Amino acid sequence: MNVLIADDEVYMLKILQAYFEKAGFRTFLAKDGEEALAIFYEETVDLAILDWMMPYKSGMEVCKEIKRSRDVKVLILTAKGEHEDECHALEAGADEYVRKPFDPQVLLLRAKKLIQRTDCVYIRNMRIDFTGKKVWLHDMDVQITNKEFQLLKILYEHKGQILTRDTLLDRIWGFDYEGDERTVDTHIKRLREKIGAHWIKTHRNMGYSFEENHE
Numbered sequence: 001m002n003v004l005i006a007d008d009e010v011y012m013l014k015i016l017q018a019y020f021e022k023a024g025f026r027t028f029l030a031k032d033g034e035e036a037l038a039i040f041y042e043e044t045v046d047l048a049i050l051d052w053m054m055p056y057k058s059g060m061e062v063c064k065e066i067k068r069s070r071d072v073k074v075l076i077l078t079a080k081g082e083h084e085d086e087c088h089a090l091e092a093g094a095d096e097y098v099r100k101p102f103d104p105q106v107l108l109l110r111a112k113k114l115i116q117r118t119d120c121v122y123i124r125n126m127r128i129d130f131t132g133k134k135v136w137l138h139d140m141d142v143q144i145t146n147k148e149f150q151l152l153k154i155l156y157e158h159k160g161q162i163l164t165r166d167t168l169l170d171r172i173w174g175f176d177y178e179g180d181e182r183t184v185d186t187h188i189k190r191l192r193e194k195i196g197a198h199w200i201k202t203h204r205n206m207g208y209s210f211e212e213n214h215e
Helices: 010-022 033-042 059-069 083-091 104-116 146-157 165-173 182-195
Strands: 002-006 026-030 047-051 073-078 096-099 120-123 126-129 134-137 200-203 207-210
Touching: 002 010, 002 033, 010 026, 010 104, 026 033, 033 047, 033 059, 047 059, 047 104, 059 073, 059 083, 073 104, 096 104, 126 146, 134 146, 134 182, 146 165, 146 182, 146 207, 165 182, 165 207, 182 200
Parallel strands: 002 026, 002 047, 047 073, 073 096
Antiparallel strands: 120 126, 126 134, 200 207
């Protein structure tokens, strides 16, 4: 998972970077609002943690632009303590609001819960919507079919693991399906044509796996 952390206090960035990277996140750091947006448009971000008061563009302005562009979870950090400020943050589209000072470990736990609530995942230039059963590549709907989506979903849920053709047939087409393994190969081929061949690796005489960390 990729997290964008934007705060004009450098020591805060370093502390949060250490906590999130230890938890397995890939972090992108920004010292002001403009830098945060530049990273957002350059990288695939699953969560944005934004300080409210930043140079050039505030966390609120960045939040609004992010929400206009993609459905990415946003957590606002602020030293402001008024109830109205929290309302303003939520009205701007923020999904969570945390007051300073805070415990970095608590922030990490809140961030994890926030990501778990989303029905979409972003992997580099691909977005998978598990509720709508749609896939976007470079923000373009690839027009995936139901069976293709089911294949992608099960492979993604077991990413890095090899799933045999028999397993895929049973899980997607059902135990009573009378077709053969070539059905899986045909659908994998069509899926690769739509999302790119590099996501799905063929393991000869074994099956297929979803590979997130390809070159």
